[in-house]
Amino acid sequence: MMMRLVQIANGTERRVAIVIEPELVLLSDVRSTYILARRALELQKDITALAQSLGSDDVLRYDEVYSGKSSWRLLAPIDVPGDPQKMLVSGTGLTHLGSARERQAMHATAGTVQEEIDEAKMTDSMRMFEWGRRNGRPAAGSIGIAPEWFYKGDGSVLVAPGGALTIPGHAEDGGEEAEVATVYVIAANGTPHRIGMTTGNEFSDHVFERKNYLNLAGSKLRQCSLGPELVIGQPFEDVRGHVRVLRGTETVWEKDIRTGEENMAHSLANMEHHHFKFAGHRQAGMVHVHFLGADALSFGSNVRLGEGDVAEVQFDGFGRALRNSIRVEEALTAPVQVAVMR
CATH class of the missing domain: 3.10.330 (Vcp-like ATPase; Chain A, domain 2)
Structure with a gap:
């Protein structure tokens, strides 16, 4: 049901x-x-x-x-009231063909994306995507290749539907990533249980990442948003959606997007195995929110989000659209000071 x-x-x-x-x-x-x-x-x-x-x-x-x-x-459709550190927010990238091509273009140093599909000229990003395409959907009972994995933070990074996603003062950019996220709770015996799925805006610093793909980890340490609805029992074979960026009353970018296992290099079961194979991810009482990857980014069309812009994400069957405004912090001009204990 x-x-x-x-x-x-x-x-x-x-x-x-x-x-x-x-x-x-x-x-x-x-x-x-x-x-x-x-x-x-x-x-x-x-x-x-x-x-x-x-x-x-x-x-x-x-x-x-x-x-x-x-x-x-x-509110966000899942949280751990009073104890945000009991939630781990993470994600899997290079799962959709669209995201792989945009990442390839972001990190390529010469030639076109089509030219660089050649094995010898692939970026590491595209090579990893190809590994997933070949062995990311193993037969039932078998283990496929591990996908890309990244950490976003604990529950404190979640922004409620309608809230502002902040581009921090140390960041070089902040861009929407329209995705579906899965939500899990770990039982007393350490078994992960998937509660359901929700619309998500994963939000990332693509300018910082573009400088070097090794910046990916740092580019993901940003806020994100979920909801407004947690959907239980929704099929995830072929999910169609729409994402757009509004600037005042003008739509400055929009695109139809698709997710679901039919449109992904990795099966959901394979992504779940490689996330929960780590014993540290199976601690009783923990909640996990895991983003499943994006199909398209406005950054890929040279759109830069700014103060007051609104990102809107909606997927068929996942309820009402997730809308978040953008807030830009004042640039950080002095280093963070660390106190020394004596």
Whole structure:
């Protein structure tokens, strides 16, 4: 059964709600999707059945919450209230053909992308993508090749739907990356459980990365956004979406995008294996948010996001669009000072 959940807050009060358009049906007795998922594991009950059993008579108009006209505001659809360090936010790159070609073009030193598909002329990025295309979808029960992996931060990097994604003062750029992200919780016995999936804007510093592909790790240490909805039970074979960048009332860039396993070099099972094969990623009670890669970037079309721009991402079957404005911090002009303990 497919279900869409949101987290909302009104001052210090928090609730979880089931999306039944055009309304939000508030759940009783749970303040977060994290608590809901943990309880489902403890009771050995389907999370959708548990959520339905907790449905209340309290209903809100989704339009009012989504548009900011309600005293209730949308939160990221998953978090660990009061303990953001119990969440690990990461991602897998070079999973979509579009992203691989843009990365190849970003890092190429000569010739066109088509010319450099030749093995001898490939960048390391394109070579890694080709490895995935050849052995990223192993037969059931087999292990395929490892995809690219990157770390973004703990739960403190998550920005709520409608919130501003900040280009920090030390950054050289900040660009949207329209993706689907998977959400997991680790059971008491160390088994990872996928709760569901959500729309995501992974956000990255592509100018810094373009200088040298070894800058990738640092380029990913940025904020990101999820939601507004956590979707449970949604098929992930062929997912179509749309991403656009708004500057005032003008759309300065937009593109139809596709994700899902049919459009990816790696299967979801292979990506999950290579993420959770590490014992440190299977600590009881932890939450993992893992971005699955982008199909297209406005940066690839020479668009640079600036103060007040809005990035909008929407995928069919994943609920309402994720919208985030862009905020630019004042440039960092002095080094961070480290105090020495005596």
